[in-house]
Amino acid sequence: MPEKTEKQIVFDKVKDTPPLAVSLYTMDYNKTGSWRNVRPVIDYEKCTGCMTCWKFCPEPAIDAEKYEEDGKEKYKPVIDYEYCKGCGICWVECPVEGAIYTEEEGE
């Protein structure tokens, strides 16, 4: 993923715009976490690190954090609440009962 930049480009005048319609930056400035009504929370006591949630997140708003344990490479899912839209796919698809629970936003 490109370096996180929350910069938003706004052109004040028409003459400031580039001569060709090119994309200059990511959409990271658009914090879609504000769309969320329900927040998924991972219970790391139960999570097995299968990464099914990471695989199916359409944003993507779940990072695959790499770490080493017993000489083996493992992954841990970390939800990025700045961008998670609360669609619910991760908690429906998680194969482990209770590994992702939900909270009403604002609680």
Added chain:
Amino acid sequence: MKLTIPEEEVMGHGHLACQGCGGALAMRYTLKTLGRNTVLSVPACCWSVIDGPFPHSAVNIPVFHTAFEAAASTASGIKAGFEIQGKDVNVVAWAGDGGTYDIGIQALSGAAERNDDIFYICYDNEAYMNTGVQRSGSTPLKAWTTTTPVAHPKDRPKKDLISIMAAHRIPYIATASVAYPEDLTAKLEKAKNIKGTRFLLIFSPCPPGWKADPKNTIKLARLAVETKVFNLLEIENGLDWRITKKIRKPKPVIEYLKLQGRFRHLTEDDVSLIQENVEKEWNILMNKVGE
């Protein structure tokens, strides 16, 4: 545990797709496999919006926004430009079902007939979603859309686009589903090493257009395969058909239909009709697969 699909994210977050958008996932998987050495030609469709407003873009690769009819011909032109410069770049026409089954089929057929060295990928959400859910050639039998209201739902089956593409005898054709990302990425990985026109149809549920709960996007995409409503296959040279996901015990179509508001008006007879149509299409497909 190992990751089952490529780790790299080319598509970034902050994009404008609705919650649970299958089309957004389809793009995420596609770019994970094709990587950054890729250029997109996108006609009018939800993805003209999802990407974000100029000068920002969620996909982090060059995107050429083109006219509704022109995804394939624009891609052919971009590819010709790269070839003249001696550059080997994945050029992808990325269109919705409206832009593929209906509006863009002439340009697509032209590119396929010439066997232009491009990918054509259709994310299929079975209607014109960006303009508010109008019927397309891909909308399934008996479904509600705003132009096929419940008083007279769609009276024609989904167009068999895959057979139309097979008739062009292009080197590679495949169907895929956002519920089976390993199958999808394997097919694109294979397509990468093939020269000529490569066509991929990705089944991509649309929660608002299907009147479905966004959390059920993967569930629906999986049920479509498990009920044989949408079959995962690949075709080489238009003639060698192969099923890539065999379903031992198919589920009744009602399990798929009942989770979607666009089918809420169905009578028992309607459901039987849809089930019969699924069986009929399956038998036609089996004849082609030769099983």
